[in-house]
Amino acid sequence: MPRAKYHRLIGLVAATVVIVVMTATAPGAAPYCAPGQSPEFVLGFAFIESQLGDVMGEPLECEHANPENGDTLQQTTTGLAFYRKWTNTPTFTDGWSHWAWTADGMVYWTGSSIDPPGVEPPSTLPTATQAPVTSSASGSIPIMDLEQSIRMDAGSIWSIPVYDGFNLVVSTEVIGTSPRAGIYISKFDTSLNLLGPATHITGPHDLNSNASLAYTYANNVNSIADHKHIFQNDYHYITFSCSGIGSGGNLYLMKIDTDLQMQKIVEVTANNAPTNDMFLVGDGNDIHVGKFHPGQGHDVYSFDADLNSLGAATPIGNTSHSNATNQHSNGAAAIFHNNQFHLVAPETLAPGQGDWFARIVFDSNWNIVEERSVILTDSTMLGIVSGLSHEPVTDTFIVHYTRGDTDGGGSVYQAIYSSDWNLLENEIAISGTYQRPHSVFVDNDLFVGYDSAGVYLSKLNVTYP
Secondary structure (H helix, E strand, O other): OOOEEEEEEEEEOOEEEEEEEEEOOOOOOOOOOOOOOOOOOOHHHHHHHHHHHHHHOOEOOOOEEOOOOOOEEEEEOOOEEEEEOOOOEEEEEOOOEEEEEEOOEEEEEEOOOOOOOOOOOOOOOOHHHOOOOOOOOOOOOOEEEEEEEEEEOOOOEEEEEEEOOOOEEEEEEEOOOOOOOEEEEEEEOOOOOEOOOOEEEEOHHHHHOOOOOHHHHHHOEEEEEEEEEEEEOOEEEEEEEEEEOOOOOEEEEEEEOOOOOEEEEEEEEOOOOOOOOOEEEEOOOOEEEEEEEOOOEEEEEEEOOOOOEOOOOEEEEOOOHHHHHHOOOOOOEEEEEOOEEEEEEEOOOOOOOOOEEEEEEEEOOOOEEEEEEEEEEOOOOOOOOOEEEEEOOOOEEEEEEEOOOOOOOEEEEEEEEOOOOOEEEEEEEEEEEEEEEEEEEEOOEEEEEEEOOOEEEEEEEEEOO
């Protein structure tokens, strides 16, 4: 879908505000909104609306970025709400009157200036509506503009895109116990055109009839819960968990070729709950599955490319008094870069209790290189870290997550970090109420999969400073 460029003019008396923006909107949808999403005020805009009431009107579109300066914008029935990146200031104007939340509280002025008189960059918004704050750390930041979003037919939860060198390949799940439940894979071109029907890879019925899965074959499972997906050396690798009898909890790993034919499946561990909210990472040769270990962090199970076990699991996290500070929660993500594993994990997945994300760096044998350090704080609003990727042109790390204090999720944010993990920027990538974003870079595009009563895939165009 081509990106349309248009000019919006808002003016009263002598003041005129001109804004150039880009969008791609599905037929019938409000501007800048993903499929199924309705315009709403969030974060700083929601706070200003709580102060101004009817003066601010109702939102006509979803909040979106202005690629010219990094501000975010949202037109309303009475004017324009915008967030000034350089001053960290959410503002509303009807074209002549202006209201902004600054370090000194709510400020009102009139005239043609869109910035408050003598404004100083504030540190944060009030705690109740605190938005992640853009850092002043130096570094080149890739600019990512939402270009297109689609809702996929196959799947009801989880949307994980990878790139096989030719096409986008997206894994999703259909939850339940019916024969059609399980993991599906769909192929798309980079314009998000579906390339044939989705392929059903496996489900509970398939697992229970597979005699090579000794524990599963003897005890049976009833549903799949969660999965992760990577592509390495011309093969797809997918790990997923299932419930079972007794204490339950089985974890599996599959190898799948580019024709989407399963080559092998193994039980990573069985009858060993909890096995959901795992992580999966490749190092260019081997495959590593992280199983959550409450009170510690994870146990990492390693396999070669043919899914042969490389030995006992390696415990990481709070494993002794010498590294007790490295305890972390489930809902983590890992990436292998410059011969090191970078793990990003939340404080907790308990809704409304997650205050921070932290990073731990390991060598290629899972020995700690850099102990846990907090990389993002946002009181009560942080949960699962599902999307973690590396952008090679600017040598930046990108963390995609949803911000909210309930299980319902929130808008998809992207926190951008320098190569040494200094926060460069943290902004909304996709507005709405979503969960579990996963991302992959392909040339000058970023693709993000996520879910919310269905599975979605978005394309963002990447440009460079």
